[in-house]
Amino acid sequence: MTDGIALSPRPASSALLTDHYELTMVAAALADGNAARNCVFEAFARRLPEGRRYGVVAGTGRLIDEITRFRFRDEEIDFLREHKVVDDAALQWLAEFAFSGDIDGYREGEIYFPESPILTVRGTFAEGVILETLILSILNHDSAIASAGARMIGAAGGRPCIEMGSRRTAEWAAIASARAAYLVGFGSTSNLEAGRTFGVPTAGTAAHSFTLLHDNELSAFRSQVDLMGAGTTLLVDTYDVMQGIRNAVKVAGPGLGAIRLDSGDLGVLAREARELLDSLGATKTRIIVTSDLDEYAIASLAAAPVDGYGVGTSLVTGSGAPTCGMVFKLVERDGVPVAKKAAGKGNDGGAKAAVRRHDAQGRIVEEVAAVGGRPDVGEGDLQLQVPLIRSGRPHEVATLTEAREYHAKQMTTLPREARKLTRGGPAIDVDVYQA
């Protein structure tokens, strides 16, 4: 069917999705004999996006998957040789590279705060540093989407949300966004590849172009209902919304599944639409709203008769914070804590063990991170780090469905004020101390 066309120039290895300097550092460390020193690296965020009270860890499952496949094939080695990125000794090492160390981290879907040690990589210097770019790309992106999405889900107060932002983010980032949105409680995505790759349920309605294609709105609605059944969602705002609703019920009958409103004052329109639908006997027909929604717009519609939200741009761009600003730092070398000293960007050296403590109602009261030891773990305390990779092999990695359930549970542990949409600082200050 494809006449032998090479379908994509996209390479099958993710190994070159890596900053140039990671490989030259490996090469220099191999040459000077330090490459094999035992090292601990940690990924964490120094702060949350302005005004946010918590963040959500996402991308872990995707990351572990990519790490187990992070290989330099002949094609990658040839490119590096041809462009003289590193010397022959390093090329040899890269060709044989497969991560063989240990990775621990916060469970996917977990809540995090500034300084939470979200991911800990133990191995040689070379095998840790080489993963830096991939680790940060995935965690920074996916966690940004999840952190924004969690606020939207909270604002929606149980009404279903659909992720539909593919067109407002890079084409492959779109499927990672759909996955992160599903993780935090979105019910479905518009993106078909996210359905195939990650099993996220896909859904869709119709665009204005479909109505405009037809000679009139009735024909467009009839066509859609003929194919999809009366349970479909009809987009009623191409011409006149109220006439559109009348046309929709005329074609589909009072059993029409849903209408979609995509413009105008959604709160006012939803009320008028509800009245009209009820008066036409379509009392079960749902009202789905879309059109540049973010968590604030969703919250403002809480009292309106809305049955579902479709969210695009604001979700896939992290609602003002498209990256989490996580960093990946060497914190131990041969068991000795190390840290940069420079102004404003210092961090605590030494590998951290993190525990979260809860009150009798199960709400977080504190998070502690011990350097050089382990905090006491009592009843109601949560050990935040779990083994994700052991000796290079995936260990306790949750499926997306498990991570989604875990996230929903963890959201109930947030202090109440952390769920507010108003601007504020982190709900919890992580207490980092020397054990």
Next chain:
Amino acid sequence: MTDGIALSPRPASSALLTDHYELTMVAAALADGNAARNCVFEAFARRLPEGRRYGVVAGTGRLIDEITRFRFRDEEIDFLREHKVVDDAALQWLAEFAFSGDIDGYREGEIYFPESPILTVRGTFAEGVILETLILSILNHDSAIASAGARMIGAAGGRPCIEMGSRRTAEWAAIASARAAYLVGFGSTSNLEAGRTFGVPTAGTAAHSFTLLHDNELSAFRSQVDLMGAGTTLLVDTYDVMQGIRNAVKVAGPGLGAIRLDSGDLGVLAREARELLDSLGATKTRIIVTSDLDEYAIASLAAAPVDGYGVGTSLVTGSGAPTCGMVFKLVERDGVPVAKKAAGKGNDGGAKAAVRRHDAQGRIVEEVAAVGGRPDVGEGDLQLQVPLIRSGRPHEVATLTEAREYHAKQMTTLPREARKLTRGGPAIDVDVYQA
């Protein structure tokens, strides 16, 4: 070397990077007999990001490439059948689909304003609508990066800029970001895959972890210089910046290529660093600065003795505007202009032909878009749309290098005030009129 490991779950076809509803619209239109109607779709932005005076078209080359490869293979068809996304007639059509229409558009690297008809797709309804998601994903993302990057290049005033944001955006979006940055004048990228896929020059220095790996800074510098030569860039701010500079020159000699400053008050530090380097005889050693730079921070360093900027987060997130908000609208059906009428989101129906007029100095004075005809083209006028695809085959698609040169030339046509970083409205209002 890879022991037969499946290196990536990433599918070779981009056909499912598509919203669910595009395919159900195709299915419904096939069933009702409207799928083959001749249609014209246009991609355009209703507005620029807040405060911006112009935008830059990017992603065109990447898009044309993807469109020629947009195919539904057995794997994609099987997924759609299994998940009952569309009916058998539509599956049959999809399996045979290859875009056979025409696409015209602004040249890659071109400047655009609100309402500029950036991309025009002519074909049947089905073959136009099915490309919507891919077209918008690529143009919205790449143009957002290019639009932010162009302001940074302007602020840098001729000093070289390096793109190094891969860790702050999704892993595959990173290579598109690197490409868009190169398009608008960045000299290199840290991302190796962007080097392989698009031929963007790659570059890198070293991270703090490399210094921390070694027992002291001198050993780390010595290792790097041994491998890379004295022309390398040494990161001098892991401990004490001035001592770091002394160590760097001690190891590399006065012929040291560059130092990198990644923290602190960069303007003050650069001055002190310059004095110290000069006093050590390293008068040719360049000073590269990094650390959360955006166009404003770059501009504020104009008077400082800085020789190059490394830009990450702010570039790959579009400096506050991670998407351009472009939309893709059906504007003609069988030669008849069509448009949505709803509040706030209407657009002018009818395909547009766009021309830009310049003053005697070659600066833009107006852009006009005629509906249903072509504007007069006189001396000094520019026809903005060029044929990109004809009958499904790539036509006048510029290479990345050609687009980069074209962009540089076009930037000289901007009205002077459009280059200011202060907030303002679009430099030009596109005059859309009925011909």
